[in-house]
Amino acid sequence: MSEFTLRLRRYDPESGQAPYWAEYTVDLEGHRSVLEGILQAKGELDGSIGIRCSCRAAICGSCGVLINGKTGLACHTHLDKAARHAKDGVIEVEPMANMPVIKDLIVDMDAVHWKKIQRVTPWLINKEPIPEREYIAPHESMVDITQSMACIQCGACVSSCLSLEIDPLFVGPAALAKAYRFVGDPRDAQQYERLKDLAEDPHGMYDCTHCFSCIEACPKGVAPMNQIMRLRRVAGDHEIVDRNNGHRHEAAFATLVKGYGLLHEAELLPRSYGGDSWFGKFHPAAGQELLDSLPVITRALLRRKVTPKGALLGHKIPKDDLASVQRIFDAVESRDERDELNLYISGYDEDDTGAQDAGAGGQAHAGNAADQGQPGQTPEESPAR
Amino acid sequence: MPAHDVLIIGAGLAGQRAALAAADAGATVAIMSKVHPVRSHSVAAAGGINAALNPEDTWESHAFDTVKGSDYLGDQDAIEIMAREAPEEILHLEHIGVTFHRNEHGELGTRAFGGASQARTYYVADITGQAILHVLYEQLMKYSDRVDRYEEWFTTSLVQDEDGACVGCVARDIRTGAMEVFTAKNVILASGGCGQAFKPTTNGLIVTGDGISQAYRIGAPLMDMEMVQYHPTTLVENGFLITEGARGEGAHLLNGDGERFMEKYAPNKLELASRDVVSRAEQTEINEGRGAGPDGAGIYLDVTVVPRKRTLEALREIVNIGKDFAGVDITRDPILIRPGQHYVMGGVKTDAHGATPIPGLYAAGEVACVSVHGGNRLGANSLLDTLIFGKRAGMHAAERARAMAMPAPKAAGAKLREDVAEIDAIIARPRTGRRISAIKTELGEAMNRYCAVFRDEDGLRQGLEIVKRLKEEAATAYVDDRGTVFNQDVLGAIELGYMLDCAEAIVLSAIERKESRGAQFRTDFPERNDDEWLKHINVTTNGGDDPAISYSPVTITRWQPEERKY
Numbered sequence: 001m002s003e004f005t006l007r008l009r010r011y012d013p014e015s016g017q018a019p020y021w022a023e024y025t026v027d028l029e030g031h032r033s034v035l036e037g038i039l040q041a042k043g044e045l046d047g048s049i050g051i052r053c054s055c056r057a058a059i060c061g062s063c064g065v066l067i068n069g070k071t072g073l074a075c076h077t078h079l080d081k082a083a084r085h086a087k088d089g090v091i092e093v094e095p096m097a098n099m100p101v102i103k104d105l106i107v108d109m110d111a112v113h114w115k116k117i118q119r120v121t122p123w124l125i126n127k128e129p130i131p132e133r134e135y136i137a138p139h140e141s142m143v144d145i146t147q148s149m150a151c152i153q154c155g156a157c158v159s160s161c162l163s164l165e166i167d168p169l170f171v172g173p174a175a176l177a178k179a180y181r182f183v184g185d186p187r188d189a190q191q192y193e194r195l196k197d198l199a200e201d202p203h204g205m206y207d208c209t210h211c212f213s214c215i216e217a218c219p220k221g222v223a224p225m226n227q228i229m230r231l232r233r234v235a236g237d238h239e240i241v242d243r244n245n246g247h248r249h250e251a252a253f254a255t256l257v258k259g260y261g262l263l264h265e266a267e268l269l270p271r272s273y274g275g276d277s278w279f280g281k282f283h284p285a286a287g288q289e290l291l292d293s294l295p296v297i298t299r300a301l302l303r304r305k306v307t308p309k310g311a312l313l314g315h316k317i318p319k320d321d322l323a324s325v326q327r328i329f330d331a332v333e334s335r336d337e338r339d340e341l342n343l344y345i346s347g348y349d350e351d352d353t354g355a356q357d358a359g360a361g362g363q364a365h366a367g368n369a370a371d372q373g374q375p376g377q378t379p380e381e382s383p384a385r
Numbered sequence: 386m387p388a389h390d391v392l393i394i395g396a397g398l399a400g401q402r403a404a405l406a407a408a409d410a411g412a413t414v415a416i417m418s419k420v421h422p423v424r425s426h427s428v429a430a431a432g433g434i435n436a437a438l439n440p441e442d443t444w445e446s447h448a449f450d451t452v453k454g455s456d457y458l459g460d461q462d463a464i465e466i467m468a469r470e471a472p473e474e475i476l477h478l479e480h481i482g483v484t485f486h487r488n489e490h491g492e493l494g495t496r497a498f499g500g501a502s503q504a505r506t507y508y509v510a511d512i513t514g515q516a517i518l519h520v521l522y523e524q525l526m527k528y529s530d531r532v533d534r535y536e537e538w539f540t541t542s543l544v545q546d547e548d549g550a551c552v553g554c555v556a557r558d559i560r561t562g563a564m565e566v567f568t569a570k571n572v573i574l575a576s577g578g579c580g581q582a583f584k585p586t587t588n589g590l591i592v593t594g595d596g597i598s599q600a601y602r603i604g605a606p607l608m609d610m611e612m613v614q615y616h617p618t619t620l621v622e623n624g625f626l627i628t629e630g631a632r633g634e635g636a637h638l639l640n641g642d643g644e645r646f647m648e649k650y651a652p653n654k655l656e657l658a659s660r661d662v663v664s665r666a667e668q669t670e671i672n673e674g675r676g677a678g679p680d681g682a683g684i685y686l687d688v689t690v691v692p693r694k695r696t697l698e699a700l701r702e703i704v705n706i707g708k709d710f711a712g713v714d715i716t717r718d719p720i721l722i723r724p725g726q727h728y729v730m731g732g733v734k735t736d737a738h739g740a741t742p743i744p745g746l747y748a749a750g751e752v753a754c755v756s757v758h759g760g761n762r763l764g765a766n767s768l769l770d771t772l773i774f775g776k777r778a779g780m781h782a783a784e785r786a787r788a789m790a791m792p793a794p795k796a797a798g799a800k801l802r803e804d805v806a807e808i809d810a811i812i813a814r815p816r817t818g819r820r821i822s823a824i825k826t827e828l829g830e831a832m833n834r835y836c837a838v839f840r841d842e843d844g845l846r847q848g849l850e851i852v853k854r855l856k857e858e859a860a861t862a863y864v865d866d867r868g869t870v871f872n873q874d875v876l877g878a879i880e881l882g883y884m885l886d887c888a889e890a891i892v893l894s895a896i897e898r899k900e901s902r903g904a905q906f907r908t909d910f911p912e913r914n915d916d917e918w919l920k921h922i923n924v925t926t927n928g929g930d931d932p933a934i935s936y937s938p939v940t941i942t943r944w945q946p947e948e949r950k951y
Binding site: 012044055102124134343 | 480482486488489512515591706822823868870873877
């Protein structure tokens with residue numbers, strides 16, 4: 001047993017007082033969870049501490065909090081690890097961000113999280129006719145959407161989302177991951193409509209800025225950002241060109257990286273608006289956007305974020321490196337099917353050959369690493385048993 | 386004052402399924418839960434759900450396995466209904482979007498489970514309960530215009546009319562502290578079991594026997610309460626559940642000598658014998674000094690014999706639990722487990738429509754006892770039980786509602802004032818009694834000592850004395866929180882009362898049953914005794930009177946009791 005000090009962010013809405021910090025010292029083994037620490041404080045020291053919790057095993061999704069400023073489940077974080085990451089050895093626990101606080105560590109999930117879930121028509125719209133027995137659906141597609149089904153609706157990704165902090169109307173990582181659960185479901189009749197809707201929404205799937213926060217925060221390895229990227233790729237498959245220019249922007253991004261080896265920032269905007277070629281800048285829509293962006297461009301030049309030469313010519317990288325980048329593009333683009341990483345490893349034991357296992361294992365580790373945000377701790381790969 | 390045809394208390398699988406069925410039958414429906422529905426403990430059910438859906442399987446085989454698993458205490462008429470309706474329910478779940486595992490042909494695939502003569506367990510990796518619960522909640526969101534949801538409302542008591550019929554409840558909005566009467570033509574209890582009366586338990590902190598106790602307090606009989614399931618594989622470290630799916634996928638159990646000891650106890654089914662048999666075998670190994678790990682207090686579960694790739698795909702949740710909560714990579718090393726409290730087969734006595742003897746009061750899921758599980762529940766039959774009897778209760782209640790007017794119970798106002806006063810009184814208690822957490826811990830540890838895998842008269846009597854003393858102490862236990870917004874402290878005091886009621890009924894029934902059957906093993910009566918004890922034990926209270934014990938017959942349709950071997 002060792003002593004740990006918890007510094008909890010307390011707030012009593014009936015007191016008329018501002019939120020405050022309160023410290024509690026608990027006595028537990030280091031591998032016990034922060035939740036167990038809080039429950040010991042609540043049980044033995046102060047029963048008025050408010051926190052939602054039930055399963056204690058990262059399944060019910062009740063106990064999302066900020067621990068030392070980072071979102072996670074209290075039951076899923078060890079005390080000793082939390083103490084190591086604390087700035088003064090005292091474990092700081094606060095309510096989740098991006099949602100209003102009701103009391104102490106309890107936030108209003110309905111006002112934010114569940115409202116956004118409702119936004120994506122979160123139920124299956126059946127393909128007709130509904131079969132007498134089960135729908136025949138590929139094993140792979142069920143495994144694929146099971147990653148989204150693994151979401152426990154804890155709101156950790158919503159709390160950690162930087163885009164939501166800027167745009168509270170953003171549909172957000174949890175709801176978009178939920179949307180993928182239907183878009184990827186072969187039994188759903190309205191995949192195109194769902195994608196079109198979320199692509200056209202100015203706060204929809206193109207509002208994500210790929211900051212990876214949600215991947216790091218998610219305790220279940222759902223990797224919401226990856227689900228958002230999948231939505232975008234499938235929207236591309238459906239040739240959905242949206243009014244947010246999200247699809248064209250991504251296409252321009254890829255073309256430029258393929259052509260220059262690095263992003264050519266000055267070309268990105270005109271191509272996103274005017275069309276994905278050098279002539280894009282002469283399109284009226286691009287002209288308008290360039291005009292609108294003049295203040296930003298001027299500031300960037302003044303602050304030397306870009307030089308006039310760089311803006312005109314783009315970055316140059318050595319020929320060999322450029323060839324390597326292009327080989328990666330060629331290899332990826334020549335595949336018949338897109339390889340999507342998945343948490344649940346697809347396949348059967350019969351075809352459990354060494355090479356495939358190593359590949360699948362690699363994917364599993366990628367999932368786990370994202371899960372924990374600690375790539376260094378992933379176990380070594382092993383050949384098939 | 387909200388008024389509905391059907392009011393459902395509890396929003397796990399049974400409650401949500403009941404709500405959807407009642408709404409489909411045209412009733413006005415409210416569903417109330419002290420937590421957000423997806424936090425309900427059904428979420429933790431991992432392994433799967435049984436149904437004889439394969440053409441080569443039969444519902445009779447499923448029903449017989451269940452009867453045998455129940456040690457012949459299950460009511461065979463109800464078991465037949467459950468087994469017959471199971472395939473249709475699986476297809477219904479599939480149609481509304483549950484992402485069940487598929488075989489290489491894209492059809493539903495199965496896994497093996499304990500006590501079953503066929504692989505008939507349908508599953509979603511090892512998050513089956515979660516997947517079904519979340520899909521049902523998707524449907525509830527779709528039904529927003531037809532089903533009123535009261536999320537984070539805590540039920541304090543059931544309301545009866547002058548004739549004793551159940552016509553609603555009193556509940557507290559946890560968020561504001563407001564108390565209100567909910568009137569209903571029918572109330573369906575679906576608020577789960579009472580695992581928190583034990584420590585350790587695989588059950589979540591919310592599983593405090595609320596519905597069992599609420600029904601008990603208005604005179605509904607509790608049946609088979611002595612039958613408490615100890616799951617064979619819970620972590621020694623903290624009591625967390627390791628799904629039976631692990632053994633379904635082929636994992637072995639090894640004692641401290643590395644011996645696959647199930648060969649001695651169940652030579653045919655080995656690790657996949659029924660849960661009571663496996664738990665007893667493990668406890669015997671531990672008690673006779675052949676346990677594994679520190680103090681020989683555990684048993685090894687060896688998942689390494691399952692191909693790693695399969696483990697990562699089908700048992701991912703327990704890979705994580707092993708890693709996060711025990712520091713073990715189960716794909717490489719065995720993990721220490723032991724039997725731990727998991728489920729109560731007993732509950733509020735109902736018929737096959739979920740109706741209790743109290744008019745207007747239904748129960749479904751773990752809170753209820755139909756009885757389809759009898760002395761021992763088979764793995765992957767609990768999800769099925771919640772859905773089949775949730776659906777049946779919802780339909781039957783909707784039907785009953787059609788023929789009656791909305792009640793206007795005269796006593797409702799008084800009941801509301803009584804409950805408000807009770808909460809005020811708890812908050813006002815002086816700080817002279819014990820802490821609630823201390824009483825709860827003592828209760829849990831006592832139940833786990835005296836009312837576990839092996840029991841005897843002396844131990845049970847000691848347990849009963851402790852429960853009685855704790856009941857008195859609970860009446861003066863104090864709370865710290867004096868507020869109204871999210872006052873979890875005062876709710877904890879009420880939940881403690883619920884758990885103590887359940888514990889009392891469990892111990893009384895266990896003392897009463899002087900034989901060994903299913904999960905009840907009496908070292909002082911080690912044999913099954915069909916002549917005297919092939920019957921259900923019921924416990925009832927009338928007001929503040931001492932609990933009374935009565936019996937009811939076991940329904941036998943086609944399977945006469947025989948010796949049980951695995």
